[in-house]
Structure formats: C-alpha cells, structure tokens
Amino acid sequence: MAKTYTYDEVQQHRSASSCWVVLYGNVYDVTTFLPNHPGGQKIILQLAGTDATEEYDPVHPPGTLEESLPPSAKLGSFDTTTLPQVNKSPEKLNTPSTVPAQKQVQAVGPTTLGECLNLDDLEALATRKITRKAWGYYYSAADDLLSKTLNNTVYSRILLRPRIFVDCTNCSTATTMLGQKVSVPFFVSPAAMARLGNPAGEAGIAQACGTFGAAQIISNNASQTPEQIVAGAKEGQVFGWQLYVQTERRKSELMLQRIAKLPQVKFIVLTLDAPVPGKREHDERMSNVASSLPIRSSVQQGKAGEGVEKSTGRVEENIESGSAGAGGVGKALFAGTAPDLTWQTTLPWLSQHTSLPLVLKGIQTHEDAYIASQYTSQIKGIILSNHGGRAMDTAPPAIHTLLEIRKYCPEVLGKLEVFVDGGIKRGTDIVKALCLGAKGVGLGRAPLFALGAGGVEGVERMLGILRGEVETGMRLLGVERVEQLGMRHINARAVEGEIYDGDGDGGVGVVRSKL
Template structure:
C-alpha cells in the first residue's frame, strides 16, 4: 500500500469522493459518512484534510479500523509532502475542547464528596465538555428534581441494635459486588480524560464494582472489557440502530463475552432531547464551521447542532416492545429495559420476559418535567411490587450521597447507577474513580449503621418516611380524575348563501 501525498488527498474533498486522514492513515469515508453514528456533517468538515484531532478527542485509536472496511484504507499520508502551511490550515479548522490548566484542579485528597468532583470539573473542563456532560433537556427541571426528591425522603432510624460490623456487599444477577453502585452508561468519557472509559472501568473494578459500557463510548466494548481483570463482570448498554442489522451484529459480538451479565436496551431516548447549553456551544466547539464548501450542500438538522444531537442521530425512534422478543431470539444474555418511567411499563417489561428494569429519565436529558426517578420507584411499589420481586431493578438520576443509595435500596432497587459523578471523577483518571467510589461507599456504610442495619438485605421501606412524596404517587395507570377529551362534531358558523 503506497503513500498518499497532501496534493492527492486534497483532491478527494467532496461528499461523493471523500477522503480524510486519521492519525496518519488516509481513509475513503464516502460510503461510511452517511451511516456515521455522529452524523455525516462532522466528517464532511474535514474532507480532503486531517480529522485526527477531532477524532482523538472523542474516540479510541481502534474505532476507525473497526467501522471502516480494509478496502477503504488508501494508505499512509506521505509526511514528506506535509508543509507548515498545510498543518496550520488543519489546526485552524479544528477548535478543540482543550481543558483548562491543571493548576485549576484541586488535589484529589481535597475532594471529600461527589459535589466536589462536580465543582472541579466545572473549573477545569472545556466549555464544550462541561455543557455536554452537565446539560439536560429544556429548563432542566427533571434533572434538578431527580436530586431534590431524594432530599424529601426522611429516615426513621432504629437504635441499640448493634451495628459494629456492617457490609455494603450486594448480589446482582448472581454476581457478588462490594457495593451495589455501578456506572450509568455515559457517552464519550474521553472528553474528561484521555483514557476515558478504560480508566473508569479499571477504577470501578478495583473498587468492587463494574461499568455499564455505553454504545456511544469513546472506546469499543472489547477495549473496555479488556481493561477489566480476567473474569470480571460487565454490562452493556444498547441504543437500537435505525439499521437493525447493525444492532444485530453488535449484539451477537458483545454476547460472545462470557463475562457480560446483561444488556440494557435504552428506551427513554427515541429521539435526542433539546439540550440548550449543549446547543449554545454547538458542535462547532469541536468541529468548527466548515471551510470546505462541499459540506454546505449537506442537509443540516434544524433542531440544533449540539454534540448530543450529533452523536444520537443513528437512534431508531421506532423501537417497540416486540423488539424485546427479537433481541431475546438472538442472544441468551439477560435483557434489561433502560428508561422505565411508570409502573405500567415496569409491568410490561416483566410480561415480555426481561431480567430487569432500569428506572431512568436519562438524567433529565430526555423529556423535561418527566417525573423524578425515585418517584417512579415509589409508583412501582404502590402499583406492582411483584415486579420488584421478580426482576433486578437499577435506578439512576440525582444520586449524589450514600444516603440516596440507601433510600433507593430500601424502596426495592437492586443497585443504583451514577453517570455525571463518574464522568467528573474520571477527570483524575482511574485514581479519581476509585476515590469517588470509596467516598460514596463510606457514606453508604455510615448511613446503614446510623439507621440500624448492617447489611443491605435488611433495608426495607419502614426505615423511611416518604409522606412528603406520597401525594405525588399515582395509583393505577390512568389519571385519578381527568379523562381524555374526544371532541364531538362541533357546529361551525354556517356559510352565507351567495343567492
């Protein structure tokens, strides 16, 4: 395979003849660009040029080779033809998400709770990265209510019961973990740290937990699983692709891993929500407004150009419950439905044979004013507690303290998942993730002892006072008093005769 000169590369700069450079390798992305999970526009910004900086910011080194056919590898860029002027032009086209100076980051031993990690990220993340990670849909009411509703549940401690020896150990799907706290499947962790999900996976495993690998991760599932110790359990999160053959091949591939404990199918994001902070920064914070006139002919999404919309463009909005049956026909890995937001859907997941449910409103990033996750768990308790008895139950959204974890466990959750806190913590690499886990593990253990239990299987709703939230809990699947209005044929103003 020969070398490609800059002059030759620059000739292939149209959507019908599209070449780009990624880390020295020239790829023909003509066929791939329209199917790119992040949308074709991102790729079209770099036609006939070098996309390495933009690629490396969010992807691991093997992603290109995984998704592009070997026949699309045109060879290596001939470095002898690269001029300073050409390099300057490529650098000018890419406006990256360079973090702020490290001196702005407090030392890890100064971090004493998960809120401190958030504050550190706010001070050191680039504007684009911060907007992508912290933003939520519209006015962020659901994001904020997720956390607020935990504060409105009160403990009813038991005393003088002997709590000297307490353990946070839990068993999920037959697997023992040091604590029932996993990572939510959060995308593009490489924005926080060069090792992204690899550092996160190592930190969680070292702490007796594990990662739910995201379909939109910076690294492939194989790379993330490879970062874990031998035989360590892992979970995988799936977004259903508009091209079902892609999802099918992906499921079959990840199912080959004997340590995969479950696949969580995300259902709460059929389309990407409006995340205004992300939209304001816009995708140009990573992919600057194109200087390639060809990309001006590409149809743009009028809904906005934030990073979230770009990376979610492949998601199939036509996902249905029947697809669970199809998924179960192509894998023997247990299936969870992620994004349960009412008791009726929890019951449906059980009826369709799911091994578990994952209560989530996508951290408030789906539809704004969706009810807080902990309220959904209360609704399931009130309407179909048998679901909690027959399936594993994960929950995320607003969990920042060990007390939050304990409240969810008392109400029937098997485990809780943290998204943003681990994205913030991994800014410190593996060590940061380990520190974050230890903080919340210690808080959980302390809270357990304070309310009079020494193991999580002793947790129960009687240890809580939920009276502030009880009026919000729906009983039944319909509105308690309002009914759907179907208007009858109403009279309209009669037309005047022309006679």
C-alpha cells in the same frame, strides 16, 4: 519510501472528489469513504485538508481507521512544521466569559483530587479541566433542566430514621446484581463518550470499577469498543451491555453477536427512555459541533467485513435541514436509533439474537413496570430512569416511579430486580433508594465528571467516597447488610404526596385487562 506531505499540499484536497485529512501525524485519502460515513459526507468535508486528530480522537474508538479504510488510503506522513501559526483560544471552562450558560465555577474550590470530598467537588474540578464540548455534553439535560434538578433534590426530602444501641462494628456493602456478586450496591450506568473528558475513557472507568467490585453497564455509544473496555477486567468483574436498537436491525444483531463472545458481559440493558433525543440546550450552546465533528460511537461505526450496511443518513439529512447544529453531541449520537419498538415485536426479536438476561432501562410509570413483570421468562430486571433528565423534561424522577410501584403493584418488586438511576449525589441517596426497595442504584454523570477530574484515580475517588458514605449511613441506621434496609429506616411522606394519583388502582386494572 512513504512520502511526507506539507500543509499546503493537503489543503489542495478539500472536495468531495478529492478529500484528504490528517490523523495522528499521517495523511489519509478518505474520498471513497465519504458516501459510506455513518454521519454523512458533509461532516468529513468540513474537516478536509486539516489535522483533524484533536476532534477525531476523543469520539472514535481505537482501531476505527483500520476497520473503515483500506491500507492504500494511508498516503504518507504529515510535516507538522508546515502548519500555519494560529493563536488558538482556550477551550477550558475556566473563565466566566467562556461559560455564559454554566453556573460559574467558584474562585475557591478543589484543585486536586485530594481536596475533593464529595461528588460536587469532583464535578467542580472536572469543570475546570475538561473542554467546553465535554462539559456541555455531560452537564446538559432537556429543556429547562427541571427533571434533572428534581432527580437531585427529591432525595433531600426523604428522611432517614437512625437507631441507637445497635452494634455497628461490622458492615458489608456487598450484594448481588442479576445473580452476580458485586461489592457495592451501586453501578455505572451507561453514559456515552467518556473519552471526551479523559483519554482513559470507558476502559479507565472499568479499571476503577474493578478495584471496588462495582458493576458497569457499557454504553451503546461508548467511545471505545466493548472488547477494549473489558480487556483488563478482573476475575468476576461484572458488565452489562446497553442496547439502542438500530433502525437497521442487522447492525444491532451483529453487535449482539460480538457481545455474546465476551464472557464478562452478563446481561443486556435495552434502553427505552429516549426513542428520540431530547432538546439539550447546554449541549447546543457549548458544543455546536454536530455539523463539523464526526461524532460516532463504536456501534454506529460498525466494523469492516461484518456486513454492516450503510446508515440511514439521518445525521446528514439533519445537517442539510439545519437541525443537526441545534442538537449538539447528544443528538448526533442518536442517528439510526429505532423509534418503532413495541412489547409485541421487539422482545421476540431479541430472544432470537441473545440468550443473556434482559433489563429494561427507562421505566417511568408503574403501568410499564407491571407489564414488564409479565415477561419474566426474558426480562429479569428494570431500571427506573428518566435518562438523567435528558429526554423529556418534567418526567418523574426514578424515586417517584418506585413509590408508584410500591403503591399500585408492589408484586413487581418480587418478580423483577428493580434498579434506579438519576440524580445521585450522596451515599445517603443510595441508602434511601435501597430502603424503598431498589436492588441497586446507577450513576451516570458522576463517573464521567470523576474521569474528567482525574482519570482512573478520579473514578476511584468517586467510588470510594460513595462506598464510605453508604457504609456510614448503614451503620447509623443500625444495619449490617444491604438486604436489611427497608421502609422502617426512612420517612418518605413528603414525597409520597407527589406521586401519580390515578383512578382507583392507578390504571393497573386497565393494563391487566389488556394483557
């Protein structure tokens, strides 16, 4: 018969030589696992002797315990009645005193999903409901948030050109993404840690996407495993898998093997816009948990028995130097990400480990878009993105890069499917990007906030709002199908004057001469 342990008994095991934690009502001896923890042993030791469930659960995929620990590590149950009484301060973002760096939630605003009429409403509702840690991670961007702000505002200076006397009875938002049929021209971009905002997590987002026929790119740092996320997928539902190549390539190779077994995943998205994490001060201020919370994604955890070697220990090194605490959730997730990728070495390596079409995410110049178009045997698409403004502040919004491509190397639009993401707030933003030649538009923060606002129903609300706004925009432009949208439907002159103006051809000639 399994023993039941009291709080005082568990408290006696808080050292590297004897480390116990309480998870889901059970006591675990994790002493032997300490040296193997991807984030370093200090992270676990700071939770030793306590009930770590509340901190552990939102950021670890289900099944992690069983995969990482032997059955003997489970010592018995925990007597919750022996816990000391603690007056815990609220963690929700519902008072000005708890959110000194946040733009304050207004006294009046949506309190139910039914009252949310746009994406800002959903974000405001989520801000009232989710924890400080979740809000800090979702909202944050690099440095002074200039790129994040420009991502949002650039669309407002592109004007639409409505037409009259056009039958707008019929309208279809259906299109394709890398040859796969989708019902809407927007998709969920890879965004990590959905379960920080709601237990439904990425699987909940997938459920909503299935209802609307939207594609979803699964984050490399998802809080659920790819198998769990696609488990309930509808027939024909489209997924992509985001890849951050790890310094220990074997980890990435094993993940690609797993992804190859999931027929729902149709393509690989190699993310290149954040080889190192940006400085996200809202994440630091609101979270300040990198040195006390074992934040690990499904990929970083690895799986027992798959030959995953120990991590590089970079998170532990950061903790020792004092820098991890200054990085928040975002920085902790980048442990082990490889900074040494190149055109010459990475693409051949990838071709050995996946046969799925490849999309490069994070293109921010027309020169790199042009280079990508020279590898069409492997690369089928590119996502113009500045990582939601979370990597390098003052990097250009995706629309600037798209206009650069149109000016200096428009042939790229005929060779690759070009997608954009970052800053989408309205269906008209999506329509404008499509008019400029984008094949589809990605949504990053919006699904996370929508999930936080109302779980699966919140994401469905968000997708429904955007679909309705896209349809309205198309009808007012006199367009029935997505592929009919073009430059004649917009006036982008106010933005065109801000794009890169290099010597002559903008540098494409130099790039061509080197290829």
